[in-house]
Amino acid sequence: MTNNNSFDAHREDFPIFSDLKDAYLDNAATSHKPYSVIEAEQTFYERYNSNPLRGFYPLSLEATNQVELARDKVRGFINAKSTKEIIFTKNATESINTAAFSFCTGNLKRGDKIVVAVTEHHSNMLPWRSAAKLIGADIEYLKCNNEGEFTAEEINRCIDERTKVVAVGIVSNVTGRTAPIDLIVQRAHQAGAVVFADGAQSVPHMKTDVQALDVDFLAFSGHKMLAAMGVGVLYGKEEILDKMPPFLTGGEMIDSVTLDEVTYAQLPSKFEAGTLNAAGIVSLGTAIDYYNSLDIEKIRQRELLLTKRAFEGLSAIPNVHIIGSSDHTDHAGILSFTVDGVHPHDVSEILSSDGICIRAGHHCAQPLLAHLGVYACSRASLMFYNTENEIDKFISSVSTIRQRMGYKDV
Amino acid sequence: MYNKSFYNEILIDHNMNPIHKHDIENAVCKLDGVNPSCGDSLTLMLNIEDNIIKNGSFTGVGCAVSQASADIMLDLIIGKTVDEAKEITELFMKMIQGTATEEEIEQLEEAGALRDISHMPARVKCAVLSWRTLSEVLTKQLK
Structure with a gap:
């Protein structure tokens, strides 16, 4: 085992995390900045x-x-x-x-x-x-x-x-x-x-x-x-x-x-x-x-581990579909998904009320979504400073969305 | 069990089981509205006779906020005169801007379920899409 959890210590290098309690999973839009x-x-x-x-x-x-x-x-x-x-x-x-x-x-x-x-x-x-x-x-x-x-x-x-x-x-x-x-x-x-x-x-x-x-x-x-x-x-x-x-x-x-x-x-x-x-x-x-100082190879390994956890969690939720490859190693920290019957804006709103920041919409790639036959989607994107706890919080919130939008899933 | 989100029962019910989401053949007034920030679109259809909104419906794709808002709006305006519908629209816009009084919000009946939007700038465009389209029909298409 690599010392994957040692990365959690690097969160302290980022001043925003001393205030921000939300799980920030919109790193493909922009990353946070360390003190240095x-x-x-x-x-x-x-x-x-x-x-x-x-x-x-x-x-x-x-x-x-x-x-x-x-x-x-x-x-x-x-x-x-x-x-x-x-x-x-x-x-x-x-x-x-x-x-x-x-x-x-x-x-x-x-x-x-x-x-x-x-x-x-x-x-x-x-x-x-x-x-x-x-x-x-x-x-x-x-x-x-x-x-x-x-x-x-x-x-x-x-x-x-x-x-x-x-x-x-x-x-x-x-x-x-x-x-x-x-x-x-x-x-x-x-x-x-x-x-x-x-x-x-x-x-x-x-x-x-x-x-x-x-x-x-x-x-x-x-x-x-x-x-x-x-x-x-x-x-x-x-x-x-x-x-x-x-x-x-x-x-x-x-x-x-x-x-x-x-x-x-x-x-x-x-x-x-x-x-x-x-x-x-x-x-x-x-x-x-x-x-x-962190070594980009180790950063990549850390992000792939977090991706795997998120991918497996999302895959296990009924009525949730991940866009793209069915192999988690192909996702490099980016997981776009849809929830049957729930518009991505509503997905994002519910996650937001649970303290999770993700992106919803067309992601400035309208031709791709049209090509894939998807109207719009939600996207979680990870960075090495994200934690396993944040991923778990995200997964558990996604698993409640349909119920909270009025679907009678068991 | 869950954190409180603003999706209350009224909103969820109108989104899941909209009464007015269908086509009307031979609709006298028909107008498309688009939310440019997300690409969601809606078509509003109205039959207006003797200055009274006899019937109305909508079709399109959108989030729960835009869908429920359209359905609630049609509930409120069907059977009303054009001037009454304009007044209701003005009240709704006031509520979304956060300047409506409690009495005014009460007049909006179920549309009051969307009052929290006044604190959610990202969702304002979703909530007002149908109302903006209605307003355009009433002020521009009807001469």
Whole structure:
């Protein structure tokens, strides 16, 4: 036995739990923040506040240094080759928009094809659709089966010689299932397409090695991985980013500007127009320190154990259906479910009255729910700081829902 | 046994066994209402003759709050004049905003079962969906 319960001690690293008595099971929406992260953000403003990358005086140089230290921590966390490949944005959505518009306008032409997985969050679907419309490219959806799985046949069918981009989430925010990135990358590269991976639900929960995955782009948000809201990351392979035009233009992303000409800055500044959320970036660096102190492998094992407990509990309740795989190891901390005859809003309301926070609705993935034939659902999403007691409380509350809504189940 | 939730018997009964959830053929007034925050939708059908709401019904998909609210609303307004229905709608909106008096809530009869919504901002849109649709029919479709 690993010392699974030793994780319970880490709850004390999170100030919110000294007040919040509710079981917080909405971690796929955002995670809580440990003291160290909150302090790092405050310390930036108390000791280093000045505009990074601009001033020549010591304070600004130190602010720059703080941002660049965080950039190197992010690089290390996902094993990118160079800090030139780490671009800071305001969230994963901005990272995706940056890549979609910049890559597509620089590399695609009318009649090219962009493949988007049907499982995607709207944020990894709509930017590609807008870019496709702008260029006259076609969109084709990579479909999953009822278990949320992409088969090799479907990958081979969907990605063809006309395909220039494949956009896919590593972990679905609805089914929690991990996509076969190796198969997708292999097929896409064979066809001459790049792979854009949305890591919003994977980077906080499992080891990410962009060189081993060989994805061309990766986007994720800081706030889902213990850092402050307002910071996202776009990773891209240097040789690809280098040839892409900037997305946002403005301050601090140029080498020189005359009235007629502009020379853009080198990577990563080319994609970082305007003042960055430096304090938030520093907090992301500190969040990564926290992850490293716990070891992301151990975090994953802990979350898989909690997932198993929740999965088995939900599966045993009559009239409750888990969306996606029937194997709990495929759920990576995310369990979406329906309760027969009870609308997800009512499910969420009842759980809320029992002190349990979950998400209800379409989870910004309406096309996926339509594809799976589900109108809307409820979702519990876990983080290592959740406890077995919280899972048990959640299960026991779900088991009372139908009765409380007037059904005469025995 | 359980923590108290606001799902009381009246609400649950109207959700489980709605009286007015069905189609009306040849309905004179018919309007779709959508709750944009969740995608729930409802179609309200009314037959109004001589300024009196003779018959009414609804169809659609939604949570218990939206379904019960629609069913209770139709109970209250069927047989009433258009002006009376408008007054009841105004009272209901006042109750949801938390500004209605006890006497006013009493006038709303079973709709008073939804009074706690005034403390539940996330559910206001569910509760008012049918009433908002009714109000649109009465003020815009009837000239």
